[in-house]
Amino acid sequence: MRVRMLVAYDGTDFHGWAKQPDDLPTVQGAIEGSMAKVLGFRVPLSVAGRTDAGVHARAQVVSCDLPGDADLFRLEKSLNRLCGPTISVREMQEAVPDFDARFSAVSRVYRYRLRTERFPDPFAFRFSWHVARSLDVEKMNLAGQCLVGEHDFATFCKKGCAGGTCRRVFSLCVLHDETCSEVETVSVWISANAFCHQMVRAIVGLLVGVGEGRRDLHAVEEALHAKDRRANSVVAPPQGLTLWSVQYGEEH
């Protein structure tokens, strides 16, 4: 039976999603290890977004194969007991046989949170980049629009990205959050068919330069056209980034 699950995690204490050769704590390692404990055998997982160390996920999608008589309700409960509370497994359910969390995905949405107060907020610093100065949000939004469409994102890709550096960005928005509190926070939302390694963080790093006034409105376009990693050396820190959602076609 092909199984699909939604997973949320606070990435602070993990060395990313993907298992590491040297037994560092990873989200994949934690879930696979717990499944092996419950089921008695190892189950390889497929994942929609291989998040980096320190990056979070609100609705990561994971797929795997389980025996047809597996009790998904009990397994979900056991996984949450073993992996919680920094990892939460939700909506574990049977999927169509050809569903694959990674290869069936048609788009991914990432959210990058920025905070502009003078000092870091003790309740937000784990999930945001505290830039500590005001940002020109409209200018950032304007500057980022040149990235929408199919482009070679070599400038925004860490070396050694599998499958080349061409990606299709569906949308990019820089918005003030609708918060319930009095504090102003800003989010960069990016949707694309797929992302190169550290692509969102490299884009946000440059956009923050524009928002702070250190870089001009055309800096993003110039960097994109350079197709060279050296054209943009600023990579935003991981804790501000969250894999927000993953979309699949109608057949899934």
Added chain:
Amino acid sequence: MRVRMLVAYDGTDFHGWAKQPDDLPTVQGAIEGSMAKVLGFRVPLSVAGRTDAGVHARAQVVSCDLPGDADLFRLEKSLNRLCGPTISVREMQEAVPDFDARFSAVSRVYRYRLRTERFPDPFAFRFSWHVARSLDVEKMNLAGQCLVGEHDFATFCKKGCAGGTCRRVFSLCVLHDETCSEVETVSVWISANAFCHQMVRAIVGLLVGVGEGRRDLHAVEEALHAKDRRANSVVAPPQGLTLWSVQYGEEH
């Protein structure tokens, strides 16, 4: 010069506000230690609410005496550098000479956050009690109203509370949060002139029993009248509790 400051902290990794004899990490210890490092001498702090281990503060008020020529802007910056990001010092300013964060306070507001989803949320578990079942919020609110007014709160007080166990509760509300997300969260808001030790958490512990249907509507009133700690053994865990704000009279 009498100085007043606002302090926010994530209490997760602290053994409460108050300094401990055995050098455990505390919020008071961190701030006093950092002030001594910057100023070259120790400054005793007065505080509005001595929060317990694991309890948070959004707007704790602290007062102290500093030399008249102290540069508050620089000191604030240094304290944030030394204590941040789990502690944030804000709005450090001169106060009237008789201001005392503890003794001038006329009321304190605490917020206790509850979460009702099936599994803990990786982004909320540090700041809420995950009760994992639905709560009858209206019933909790109704049951708690008998606590408003001046009462002997011995039932809800850990043994050895200084100054007796009579307190005046100004208001108690159990409310669904206005969240920006789709998840339903519940907060218990309590305002009082002062609180006995663990009073909010003992009240919340009983109210959750009412909300879950394990205790009836009159359980809170009966417990209050018993004036005996043994009438209520459930104390809600510390991580759900936040000192929200402190009020002072017009003269301050």
